[in-house]
Structures are given as structure tokens and as C-alpha cells.
Amino acid sequence: MSLTADEVKKIAHLARLGIDETDIDAYASDLSNMLDLMTQMGETNTDEIQPMAHPMDQMQRLRPDVVTEKNQREHFQSIAPQTEAGLYLVPKVLD
Amino acid sequence: MEWETVIGLEIHAQMATKTKIFSAASTAYGAEPNTQACAVDLGLPGVLPVLNQEAVRMAVKFGMAIEAEVADYSVFARKNYFYPDLPKGYQISQMELPIVGIGHLDIEIDGETKRIGVTRAHLEEDAGKSLHEDFHGLTGIDLNRAGTPLLEIVSEPDMRSAKEAVAYMRKIHELVRYLEICDGNMQEGSFRCDANVSVRPKGQQEYGTRAELKNINSFKFVEKAINIEVERQIDLIESGGTVVQETRLYDADNNETRSMRSKEEANDYRYFPDPDLLPVEITDQLRAQVKADLPELPSVKKQRFMEQYGQDKETAATLTSSRQLADFYETVAKESGCTAKLCSNWVSVNFLGALNKANLEIAETPVNAERLAGLLKRIADNTISGKTAKQVFDSLWESDLTADEIIEQQGLKQITDSGAIEAIIDKIIADNPAQVKQYLSGKDKVFGFFVGQVMKASQGKANPAEVNKMLKDKLK
Amino acid sequence: MHNKTITELAKGLRAKEYSSVELTQAYLDRIKKYQDLNCYITVAEENALEQAKLADSQLASADSALLTGIPIAQKDIFCTQGIKTSCGSKMLDNFIAPYNATVIEKFNADNAVMLGKLNMDEFAMGSSNETSFYGAVQNPWDTDTVPGGSSGGSASAIAARLTVAATGTDTGGSIRQPASLCGITGLKPTYGRVSRFGMIAFASSLDQGGPMARSAEDAAILMQTMAGFDTKDSTSVDRAVPDYSAGLNNSLEGLKIGLPKEFFSQDLNNDIASAIESAINEYKKLGAEVKEVSLPNMKLAIPAYYVIASAECSANLSRYDGVRFGHRCHSPADLNDLYTRSRGEAFGAEVKRRILMGTYALSAGYYDAYYIKAQKVRCLISEDFSRALSEVDVLMGPVSPSTAFDIGEKTDDPIEMYLADIYTIAINLAGLPAMSLPSGFADSKPVGLQVIGNYFSEDRLLNIAHQYQQVTDWHQQTPKGFE
Secondary structure (H helix, E strand, O other): OOOOHHHHHHHHHHOOOOOOHHHHHHHHHHHHHHHHHHHHHHHOOOOOOOOOOOOOOOOOOOEOOOOOOOOOHHHHHOOOOOEEOOEEEEEOOOO | OOEEEEEEEEEEEEOOOOEOOOOOOEOOOOOOOOOOOOHHHHOOOOOOOOOEHHHHHHHHHHHHHOOOOEOOEEOOEEEEOOOOOOOOOEEEEOOOOOOEOOEEEEEEEOOEEEEEEEEEEEEEEOOOEEEEEEEOOEEEEEOOOOOOEEEEEEEOOOEOOHHHHHHHHHHHHHHHHHOOOOOOOOOOOOEEEEEEEEEEEOOOOOOOOOEEEEEEOOHHHHHHHHHHHHHHHHHHHHOOOOOOOEEEEEEOOOOEEEEOHHHHOOOOOOOEEOOOOOOEEOOHHHHHHHHHHOOOOHHHHHHHHHHHHOOOHHHHHHHOOOHHHHHHHHHHHHHHOOOHHHHHHHHHHHHHHHHHHHOOOHHHOOOOHHHHHHHHHHHHOOOOOHHHHHHHHHHHHHOOOOHHHHHHHHOOOOEOOHHHHHHHHHHHHHHOHHHHHHHHOOOOOHHHHHHHHHHHHOOOOEOHHHHHHHHHHHOO | OOOOOHHHHHHHHHOOOOOHHHHHHHHHHHHHHOHHHOOEEEEOHHHHHHHHHHHHHHOOOOOOOOOOOOEEEEEOOEOEOOEEOOOOOHHHOOOEOOOOOHHHHHHHHOOOEEEEEEOOOHHHOOOOOOOOOOOOOOEOOEOOEOOOOOOHHHHHHHHOOOOOEEEEEOOOOOOHHHHHHHOOEEEEOOOOOEOOOOEOOOOOOOOOEEEEEOOHHHHHHHHHHHEOOOOOOOOOOOOOOOOOOOOOOOOOOOOEEEEEHHHHOOOOOHHHHHHHHHHHHHHHHOOOEEEEEOOOOHHHHHHHHHHHHHHHHHHHHHHOOOOOOOOOOOOOOOHHHHHHHHHHHHOOHHHHHHHHHHHHHHOOOOHHHHHHHHHHHHHHHHHHHHHHHHHOOEEEEEOOOOOOOEOOOOOOOHHHHHHOOOOOHHHHHHOOOEEEEEEEEEOOEEEEEEEEOOOOOHHHHHHHHHHHHHHOOHHHOOOOOOO
């Protein structure tokens, strides 16, 4: 299994990851090697097996519907890159 | 060629919980930006989601109300995409194993009942809001809404006209408010709708390519948006073009739909089960609890109103259009002991009319059911006439007094003493010999003049029926 | 002082042989002296001395916790309010968490002193600590070699006596492998035993925090504080926490040890194999019975692990977008530029590889072939362990197929690095607890013995480790130059 440079670019865009043009081939080759490793799983028949999402056979615990969080906006926004009037600022969003 | 429209709706109803679906921050509307966005809602590093039991209970309640299969086990999944109003870069939603499976809802269209299938309903978290006012060319992000529980209700493509779509949407709107799981406030975005619209030549089996109309937030716009989109698709096909599958936005100002390419490009959401959450078990205990809690549903209530109160379909539909109004009506009927007809008229015409005029919700009414019942009692026992009653009702609306107090204070009690009415009539006949002559010579119209004069002389307090009867006797 | 155990230090503090401030200062001095090891990303000097001062005032109280005034250090993956939490990444180089991780809260409640935040592979992705934005960490046994990873700073600091104990996290071996390479004791608890709240996520269904120390006895003390149910973590298990120190001295007579034959293939270095063999012989002397067992699907653990861990991390790391915290690129042209450049600039190569891998494995058309397949394999592996652990009490084998390797030796070949996780990652897929114990040397570098137990058997594992440490002194060896 080998990934092309174009495929790597496509995935990088899905993941919004900036990758230097010069590194694309190296990523393509590393990812292809990883995929080769992963295709080993195909050799084992798992038709009758249930996918296991979690190590523990447990059910979700539910939380009572009670407000306990307080306003911590100043605290939270003290670590934000850019805010104004209580809002987080980002480059213009075009719909 | 004759075309057939095919419509499916995806309705997003905000669940009326006090806290977010995965955090203990408040969901109250209208707070200062980002003051109700806690660390979990902001997706800060290391924080984890914990599911709100009330959101689950509400979803189950909805499932039961549409007679749907409610899952034994339900799973939350991550829907991955980047957008500034989506703090984690994924939305916690459901893909496989939604809480609510296949169900249905009946709508009334041109007097006929039509069954609309509900494919599924699942819980997910709402996103924040982007504010496009100018911050030096930047967009502001408010994450107060992020994490508010939504129930996404997906219909089958069972609707064949914009009118049907609106009827279905209204029905769901009525139902979620009945169940008290959503406040239904469309201005505040508590109830929103996406419509999947396609057309096909009449008689064709397979569906045409659909366009998804995003976020249409009023019944009026749903109808308009669908109609204009149908028109666009038909024009397009008839002029040799093809419909492409895409997301479109309805522009109410220009009454047109336009393509939202920006949302299109990255459509690979990479759903997978959220490893921070475990499968949700809908226990028998929860089911029993919800079932016991389930109110009388609107369709059942409407049927009962028709049978129990002898109301016509339309009046019953009006009076059961919300649970509060139906309860209001039944309290008025019970407290006043008046006929169903009198109660229905007053609640559906006078009372609702006044609410609408004042632009108030029933919860904000200045006249409660008990005070209105007090007024109806006085109509029924002839203390006041129907016309005076309207005057009393206005005073009820403006003050805290009871109907009896208002009648007393304003001296509105009707004169039913026939001796007193007779004295007035005798005087009017004596004072107007010319008119008497005219009437006796066959000019029936003059009768109205006498009634008017008597009512005027009694300051409107004479019982009109009594006046009519006595006048007729005297003028023979 | 720096060679004493936690129990000894606690006694010394109560006997007023030294104050917590003095003890803390002594460790701070050592940290400064050996700063070339690069174990700490942040030394919290001021905060530590303040905590020590407070602890000194608490020590007189009869109900003060055993850890009161004991200086320990935290892996820089646990959020600490007011003190930088970087997770080894440029992305969080400016991140001051507005809250404490539950684990940190628990140590604070015990009045333990936090010396600082320990170096680690970026977002815990790595087995050598070389992917850290803050540079490689040296292994005190041979400063040209790596300490292992991802909890490399923790392991190196403990081995070099720059803290008496530390926390680590283990997603695929990140506690056990560095413990093995640095000759210390590490415990990866059962999934769900230690709260993950405030512990920055790598792969949510695999991550688990745990203690690292020189001895099992000290590890038990840390574990006592760390373990427990947390309502803020949906995957946390609501189950009573046993007294981890109470059974340390229980006899091992009749203990049934299983040796998975897949752990002893030809790939295993001979010196390591013989160190493990000697350790097993010690256990026989302690009354244990040994039998061979099999984990037939073990070879699939690596591919399954790298699919699942990458998939989960690709989503977990999407929140690093330069909007609410963390690195933001300079003057972004538009939204897409903000995302791609902020993430592109601040994530290192290994993190990028895993995000790309995970994104690919989850993308349309590949989900079933990779992600679902990996989850099915995960189920098979978990069943293998259940079967084996129904025959025996614990499984034993090596932690790592090699001892500490040279810094830079494997950085060009990520796959070779992944393959070295072969003995540890299957345990995370199953969610089982496991320990790494110092059990000798190969070519004068430490070798670790791995002991794997059934769910929630941490107390038994600690007992088994402690008994071995009563009859061996591998855990007491000190690297030259750090005595």
C-alpha cells in the first residue's frame, strides 16, 4: 500500500495540518510503511468478532442536570491569543 | 412535464435542560458572550465530557411520543470538522445506534390524515455562534451555545409539498412543547430546520438529486424556501441542466436560495465512537419512569376535546395547540361550570385574540383561568350581557379585580326586573308617537329604533332579550 | 537524603531530621546540578518552596498524609493551575492551565510538594523522549542514550535522584518502557482506575496515568493517592480502592506465573532474555509455579494499536487550532491559514505523522478496513489475555526488546521505533494493569521485567514486585555520577 503525495496533501488538508512541500514525500513514504504494517491485520479473519471500543465493559454514567459551573471568562480568556468584548477573534468567517 | 416534489426534514430541537449536554454550565439564553462557556465547552486540554441524564430522558420521551423504537444501547460518536464555533474540532453526535429509531407522526393536510415517517432522532451538542459585526475585519466567536443539547429529528422523504413540510414541522413543534422538552422558541434558535428538497417526474420511482436547505428558522420561510428551491430545480432541469447535491442557504431578503460552497469542500466527517464516553444504556426503569411521565399527546387530546366538549375540529385543534392553552381551557370550563360552547368561544376568540394583540405567551397572560371563569359565570346567569362582558373582560385585562368587583364598581349589572324595563318602554312609546305610527303601518325597521332607545335609557343594562320580547308585546 | 525512600523521608520529616523546605531545597539543588539531563521542562522552585513551607506546618498534625512535605514531580501532561503545562509541545509552550488535573488535586490534598513538570515526548507520542519540543532527555545510566518514552523525563529524574517519585502516563508502554530503560519501578494501572481529567489526552481509550518510583513500596504510596473514582471522567471506574501497601509482604507461595511464548521469540536480545530468566528463577525460589501460555494474536497488537491510537489522537488534537489557547501563527491571512499554519508550525513531525495516519484511517472508504478491523483485533487480543489469565495469576516477560539506545539512533525510522513497543501495547489494548521492575543489566544498561495482572489487581502486582525487591537489589542500583 503506498500513498501518493497528492493523497498526503488531501489528508493534511482534512486535518488542517501545514506541511512543508519538501517534507511531503517523506510523509508519504512513512505513512505507506505504516499502512503496510497495518494491512497485516487483514490476514486474520474477524468476521464473527465484535469491534471493541473500550477496555471496560461498562455503561455511561449520567450526570444530574444541575448548574455548577460559574462564569470564568476572564480567567479562560487570559490564555487566549486574541479576544475582544468577551469574544474570541478569528479571521473573517465567510458563509 | 409534471413534477413531483420530495421533501425530508432534519429538525434540530434544543432540549430544555438546565445544563449543557456534556458539562454543568448553564444553557440560559441571552447571557454575555462566553460567560456560560466552561472549560469543557471551550474544549480546553484535558477536559472530559459527562452526559446529562435529563437530555437522555427527554430524548427517550420524544421517542415514546412518536411510537418509535427506543434503543437499548446508544453510542455517541465524534463528527470531525474544523470551524471556529466548534471548539474541539469535532462535534459529539450520534451515528450508529441513535437513541431514537424508526417512528412516525400523523399530519392533517386538506382534511386528510397523512403519516410521515421519522427515520431517527439522535442527541448531539450545539455549536457556538459566529458574530460577523466588524471587529477590524475579524469574526467574533461566542461559545455560550456550544454544548447545548440538541435532538436532531430526521424524517423520511415522505412530504410532497412545502405545505406538507410546514404541517409536519408545526406538528413536531407542537409535540416537543407538549412534552416540555423544548421551548420551541424559533427566534432564539431553539427550534431549527434543514430541508432536503428534490424533484422528479411524476410517476418516477427513484429520487432526484437533492439540495439541502440549511437553517431555516420560521414556518413561513420553510414554505417559501422550499417553493423557491423547487422552482429553481425544475427550471434548471427543464433548461437542460442538472441538480447538484449541495448545501444551499435561503436568503429571505431576496427570496432565493444560494450555494454554500464553503461548507461543501470538506465533507468527510470521519465519524467514530467517542472514546471519552461509554455506551448509554436505556434501562427498563428509565423507560417506565418516562412512560409514567408522558402527558396526553396533542392528537389524543384533540379527539377528546371534540368528544367531551362537542367542539368542531377547528376549535379543538386551536384549543389543543399547546398544553398550556388546553389546560387553561379545561380550568375555565371546570371553574365556571358554563356550557362548552360559551367557554370555547371565550377562550378561542376573545382570550386568544387579546393575547395575540398584546403579543403575549399564554404563560404571561394577565387574566388567569379562574378570573375568566368568574366572568363567564356572570354571562351565564344573566348578570351581564355579552356586550357588557367584553367591557368587563377589558377591565380584567387591565386590573387585578375579579369580574364581580368590576361589575359592582362600574354598576354594570343588567336590569332583569321586568317592571323596571316596562317603565322605560312605556316612557319611550309615549315620547315617540310618530315612530309608533310608522311601525304599526308596517315599517318593521323602526323596531330597531325602539330597542336602541330603551338600551340607551337603561345605559345598556337592560337585558336585550327581555327588551325585545316586551317591546313586541307592547307594540302590537 | 536523595537516596531515601518515601517512607524513610516521611519518618525523617516527622522526626524533624530535616524540614520539607530543606528537603525540597536539596532536590531543587540537585535538579539544577544535573540540568543537562534535561529531565524538567519547568522547575517550579517558588511554588515548591511555598508548598513545602505549608507542609512543614501540617506535619505536626496527627492526620497528615504520608506524602505531606514529600517532593515529587509531575509529568508535564497533567494540567497544573498557574504553572505551565506544555505536554512537550511548542503548541502549549504558552499554556497555563486554568485548572488542576484530578491527579494533581489529589496530591495537593495530601500536601505533597511538586518540584516541577517533567519532560516527555510531544503529546506522549514517542518511545524515546526525542520528540519533545524541549529536546531529548539523557538516560543517567549512559548519557548518550535515551531514557525511553514517553515518560522519559520521569524515569530519568527518578533514576538520577532528581525526585523520589513521579507520575507518568502509559498509552502503549509510556510508563513501563522508560522505567525499564532507566532501571526504576513503574505501574500502569487498569484503565479507569486513575482519573484522566486534566491529563491531556493522546488516545482516550488507552491512556492511563500511574506512579513511577524506585521501588514497588514507593509506587504503592503514590498509587494510593492517584487511584479512585472521579465524576469528571466518564471512563473512571466506581470501585473501592484497596490499601496498596497492606499486602506488600504477602507470601508468593503458590503464585502461578504464565510466560507467554510470544514474549520470548528469537527477536529478543540474549542478554535481556537471560536477565528475565534469572528474575523468573527468583520467583520460583519465592514459591511461584511457572507455565507457558500463549497470546496468539500478539503480533497484531502493533498494527491495531497504531490505527486506534492514531485515530483517537487525530480527533483529540483537533482542539489545538490557535483560537482559544496555545500557539497561534503570526497574522493569519484567513481561517484556513490560521488552522494549517498554527498547527503546522507547532506540531512536531511524529505528532503530524500520527494525525495524518489517524485521519486517513478514519476517512471515507478506509474506516472499515482500518478502524473497525483494529477494534475487532483489539477484541481478539483482549480475549487472548482473558484466556491466559484464567490459567495463571500473572504473566511475565520483558518490557522492551532492547535496552537504552543512542540518542538519534532510531529517529529516522519511525516504524522501527513502533516495533519496539511489541511487549507493552497489547496490555493497553486490553486495559490491563502491568508493572516494570528493574531486573538486572544487559551490557551495563538496565533491563526491566514486566508483570501483567488481571483487571484491578494492582495490589497483587505491587505485592509481587515488592517481594522480588526484598530478595534482589537491582532497584537500589544508582547510576555512576548520580550517587
